[in-house]
Amino acid sequence: xxxxxxxxxxxxxxxxxxxxxxxxxxxxxxxxxxxxxxxxxxxxxxxxxxxxxxxxxxxxxxxxxxx
Amino acid sequence: xxxxxxxxxxxxxxxxxxxxxxxxxxxxxxxxxxxxxxxxxxxxxxxxxxxxxxxxxxxxxxxxxxxxxxxxxxxxxxxxxxxxxxxxxxxxxxxxxxxxxxxxxxxxxxxxxxxxxxxxxxxxxxxxxxxxxxxxxxxxxxxxxxxxxxxxxxxxxxxxxxxxxxxxxxxxxxxxxxxxxxxxxxxxxxxxxxxxxxxxxxxxxxxxx
Numbered sequence: 001x002x003x004x005x006x007x008x009x010x011x012x013x014x015x016x017x018x019x020x021x022x023x024x025x026x027x028x029x030x031x032x033x034x035x036x037x038x039x040x041x042x043x044x045x046x047x048x049x050x051x052x053x054x055x056x057x058x059x060x061x062x063x064x065x066x067x
Numbered sequence: 068x069x070x071x072x073x074x075x076x077x078x079x080x081x082x083x084x085x086x087x088x089x090x091x092x093x094x095x096x097x098x099x100x101x102x103x104x105x106x107x108x109x110x111x112x113x114x115x116x117x118x119x120x121x122x123x124x125x126x127x128x129x130x131x132x133x134x135x136x137x138x139x140x141x142x143x144x145x146x147x148x149x150x151x152x153x154x155x156x157x158x159x160x161x162x163x164x165x166x167x168x169x170x171x172x173x174x175x176x177x178x179x180x181x182x183x184x185x186x187x188x189x190x191x192x193x194x195x196x197x198x199x200x201x202x203x204x205x206x207x208x209x210x211x212x213x214x215x216x217x218x219x220x221x222x223x224x225x226x227x228x229x230x231x232x233x234x235x236x237x238x239x240x241x242x243x244x245x246x247x248x249x250x251x252x253x254x255x256x257x258x259x260x261x262x263x264x265x266x267x268x269x270x271x272x273x274x275x276x
Contacts, residue, residue: 046208046211047208047211047212047215048212049205049208052204052205052208052209054195055195055196055197055201055202055205056156056202056205056206056209057156057195058194058195058196058197059183059194059195059197059202060091060154060156061192061194061195062187062190062192062193062194062195063091063092063183063186063187063190063192063194064115064132064190065091065132065154065156066132066133066135066154066156066157067132067133067136
């Protein structure tokens with residue numbers, strides 16, 4: 001792995017990993033790691049979505065729960 | 068320091084602040100009332116008075132609404148050993164120099180949105196442009212992110228309480244909360260404080276329109 005010290009290892013089920021390797025290959029990713037990182041980045045956007053925060057903030061302001 | 072805290076665990080920071088949280092209209096005011104009835108001191112400035120949406124009062128501290136922007140959050144320490152209401156969106160802005168026991172209210176999202184929409188109408192506010200479908204998605208992600216955060220925060224302990232269960236079986240919920248907070252509360256008085264008549268936006272009624 002490149003960037004030693006900047007990566008961490010994550011344990012996942014062996015069978016799941018085998019499926020990930022296959023799909024990553026078919027989808028054209030250079031490595032399974034690259035595929036997993038891409039999927040996680042996309043998933044994280046759901047939690048860190050700024051539009052989501054913006055809409056919630058507008059709702060809460062209207063309801064009088066934030067300044 | 069990091070190494071030492073990992074090795075020996077985190078030192079407690081005085082009495083924990085009891086936080087009642089959740090989405091607005093998920094039963095947070097009812098929970099505040101339960102805890103007050105059970106014998107806990109509630110921190111409120113009484114500025115937001117009771118109205119048609121919360122006939123028994125809001126139990127809020129106005130300053131908390133500014134938690135996101137305010138830099139001096141030392142006032143939160145005053146709530147050590149007491150209860151403070153902080154809506155879920157503002158939890159991430161709580162200062163880390165306190166321990167928190169968080170009672171997190173969960174309620175069916177259709178009920179939450181129906182109740183929020185009524186409240187917006189009463190307040191003659193729009194509450195932004197997102198429709199209920201988008202807000203449901205936003206709230207689901209928001210609630211998931213709180214759970215992720217709760218796992219990371221060493222100074223948080225969280226108990227999720229379902230609003231419908233509290234209304235249906237106040238005794239069991241009071242017992243559960245009392246255990247979570249150390250066992251010194253008056254469970255009978257807590258369950259008496261539950262007012263089922265205030266459970267007005269029920270999903271079965273919403274579905275019938």
